[in-house]
Amino acid sequence: MIRGMLKFFNKTGPCDPGWHYMLPPADRIVGAQLDRYLRHQLFWVLHAPRQTGKTTFLMSWARELNAKGEYAACYVSVERCQGKTDDAAATPIFVDSVRWGAKLCGLPIPESFDTAPGVALASSMQTLAQQVAPKPLVVFFDEVDVLEGETLVSFLRQLRHGFSGRGVGLFPVSIALAGMRDLKDYIILAKDGKNVNPGSPFNIKADSATLGNFSRKDVADLFAQRTEETGQRITPEALAYVWEQSRGQPWIVNSLFERATLRVLRETDFSPVELHHVQEAREQIVEARETHLDALEYRLDNPEIYHIVATLINGGIDMEMAKTEGFRLAMDLGLISNESGAWTVANPIYREVLARRLTFGYQINIPGDTFRWQHPDGSLDMDSLLLEFQKFWRRNSELWEQKSDYTEVFPQLLLMAFLQRLLNGGGHINREYALGRGRLDLLVEYRGAEFLIEIKLLRDCDPPKDLLEEGLAQTKRYRDSINTSIPSYLLIFDRRSGDKKAPWDDRVYWRETDGVTVVGL
DSSP: OOTTOOOBOOOSSSOOTTTBOOOOGGGGEESOOHHHHHHTTOEEEEEOOTTSSHHHHHHHHHHHHHHHSSSEEEEEEOGGGTTOOSHHHHHHHHHHHHHHHHHHTTOOOOOOOOOSTTTHHHHHHHHHHHHHTTSOEEEEEEOGGGOOHHHHHHHHHHHHHHHTTOBTTTBOSEEEEEESSOGGGOOEEOTTSOEEOTTTTTTTEEEEEEEOOOOHHHHHHHHHHHHHHHOOOBOHHHHHHHHHHHTTOHHHHHHHHHHIIIIISOTTOOOOBOHHHHHHHHHHHHHHTOHHHHHHHHGGGSHHHHHHHHHHHHTOOOTTGGGSHHHHHHHHHTOEEEETTEEEESSHHHHHHHHHHHHHHHHTTSOGGGSOOBOTTSOBOHHHHHHHHHHHHHHHHHHHHHTOSOGGGHHHHHHHHHHHHHHTTTEEEEEEOOTTOOSEEEEEEETTEEEEEEEEEEOTTSOHHHHHHHHHHHHHHHHHHHOTTSOEEEEEEEOOOGGGSOOHHHHSEEEEETTEEEEEO
């Protein structure tokens, strides 16, 4: 670190204790016995979503082992092999990656070994093991999930071949493979066109471990490092908001802290970080479409991922979902998580980003300046806004739905787009949805006022009276969990087919029932 320079919260690449506020990543590893892997000379797998700290952990542990001097540890990233499905094309990259990793970790650079495809990687590690002897060699391979096809099969087979002859001066005594996915979930296409089980070419794996998110205490401890260095404090409300919005996802936590301390507040302003600073930081993150969040949005182009997100928004049930590759991928991405027994999008910021991506096409076609939705004092007139949406829905929904790619969640997306288009810059929408809930809950905040909206879909199988009673009960439970006096709205979209769907004049209505405004659509 440059003399006199303050540390900062890092959101780009691995953390360095000399530059960044950081927590020991090894403390968050779940299911690993690090000392045992070394003592028993084991090969193992570390898998976790992007931007959770895998690389930081591997590089930190390599530095620690090399500093202690008992082992020689080499960090190797194979990321540059992405897209190289031919082993001959990947071989020189493997070799160069080992050399670069050795240089990075202060180890001798292996110079002479067999460069033939299928043996070059193993040969380079044998050479490096000889050069660092009498210290045992430990190698951490990062970004292994980018490997595919013939390249992945060859990579794993070379490691398996070396496993039986591992030892000081012979081959790495312990190897870790790190990536987004567990090894058993990789889908490999071998040369002959048959799917190959990764357990076959790499059946010597001892363990699979993962990295957990930050705990509430971790989030507080991370900012406490800033307080200790600069004296800057964070209010309890702001700290609670960081946890609520991030659910401990490390990239989001660091991003919120970084923006709050260096952009909302200036770098030389050590005033306390308050709730409104973090709220502004959140909006900046969502609007900026930073790489991590943009990559999640991109995943919606995968039909299986879209189906999962759509089912969550619907609050629907899919008994087969857990068996799908899309569900496993969504878990590995950290896109979904189990919260209080229900599967949902992993945190409110992910929910916001995905919803904005799905509704953006609608938003840009909604003329925001033609609707009445504010009182004369500029506060939100929710009654007027929803009455305007009723008219908009009646005039446009049938035509717009014909052009929509998201028909199963079209009502929810169009409503969210309508709200977002009008409230941009002055309001915020909190979204609650999960598998099996049978509804979508929205909490709209505008200039300090809050409004609750619950959305239900009336389908062919639903008796209208039963659905209304269920919706009212759910709305009141949600209202009572927040604030019993909050204005509450139950929106019921008639999604029945054919003759079962009511005529427009009966479908569009406005009623007050048990303190809840029921809006028919």
